[in-house]
Amino acid sequence: MPLHSRNNGGLSTPLLSSSTPSSSNSSDTDESPAPLSRRYNNDFPDLHFTIPKPPISSSFQSYKSLAVLSGHIGSVSSLALCGEFILSASQGRDIIVWQHPDLRQFTKFGQGSGSVKALLAVGNRVFTAHQDTRIRAWKVSRSSENVFRIINTLPTTKDCLGKLMRQSNYVQTRRNHKKLWIQHADSISCLAFHNGYIYSGSWDKTLKVWRLSDFKCVESIKAHDDAINALISSNGAVYSASADGRIKAWRRTEGNSISTHSLVEILEGHKDVSFNTVVACEDGRFLYGGGSDGYVMGWGWGGRKVCEVKAHEMAVLCMCIMGDFVCSGSGDKSIGIWRREMNGGIFRVGVIKGHEGPIRCLQASPLSVGGGFMLYSGSLDRSLRVWWVPKYCDTAKSEEKSVFLRLPSA
Missing domain, CATH: 2.130.10.10 (YVTN repeat-like/Quinoprotein amine dehydrogenase)
Known part of the structure; x- marks a missing residue:
């Protein structure tokens, strides 16, 4: 399931099943997929x-x-521009790097890391969000044979070990099941960047904030009543779009060495209709x-x-x-x-x-x-x-x- 939507009972359901198929056909002849990669x-x-x-x-x-x-082994789930490259990620766990703008396939990376749900390029780093509830950070470097080299997985081992022994660091995710609050409990569906922080939205309804300098999770927000499907940063705020039919704006405030986010605006959509994307x-x-x-x-x-x-x-x-x-x-x-x-x-x-x-x-x-x-x-x-x-x-x-x-x- 690429996205979640909300039904009348408030449960997460496959997005496309709630829509009525189009009965109209184009008068133009559609092209068939190419047998070659380009x-x-x-x-x-x-x-x-x-x-x-x-x-x-x-x-x-x-x-x-x-x-x-063509060349992906699964459906194409996300795209991102990264300097001279355009990256395409797949539900089949692979990420293809294409030269931009001449569209030649340059390399592949990320195989075996779980179905890729979202891509984010920040400077010389690329972040990939996966169905296995983890975020992987890659460094783009021309100085090595492996141009896209993995440098960390979020949450980091160090971050997890530092919170492992305290019961207060655990939250209830499902009946008789707990996780550290820095861990997502379901697929990560979207990523955004703003002012030195990475934001991740998940089907577990939470929005997590990661500090770019050390990859540490600094905050977890119970943001929505249903799956978060999309994120965008604009005007000093981060907007989250959800299957609960709302788009919410979050703004960071500085405290005594603690950074927290406050809800500053709620945009309402149609009743019982999922928001799947926001720009x-x-x-x-x-x-x-x-x-x-x-x-x-x-x-x-x-x-x-x-x-x-x-x-x-x-x-x-x-x-x-x-x-x-x-x-x-x-x-x-x-x-x-x-x-x-x-x-x-x-x-x-x-x-x-x-x-x-x-x-x-x-x-x-x-x-x-x-x-x-x-x-x-x-x-x-x-x-x-x-x-x-x-x-x-x-x-x-x-x-x-x-x-x-x-x-x-x-």
């Missing part, structure tokens, strides 16, 4: 250098994916959450709601933001491209189809390519696809109906 669209052999930026009045042809990257604009003005009912909701400063849009026929599983564009991936196998207005509202300017399974993760590249940007999508169909999203969209009709993305003729 396949480029023949119309764009030199993608990164030759895509021109045409005027809005140029003629267009149907959109096409730029590359289909924030770069300037922190707007925050968006995607739900298991296919809706995208947005808020401005002070918790003011700025939009509520039925974005997909099935659950919104992931989102990302690039400038004025919001991208949403869904269980209906499609990616919605939305333009953000000055007031925070969004309207659809494109729909991308091509995956044969639900879209589990999205990552946009800040690299400008031919007047657009590159978008990476990972799916339960085990593939990573690469798309080019133009920044010049004819928005005159987009508020009335969705349109397909178009690419310029070669």
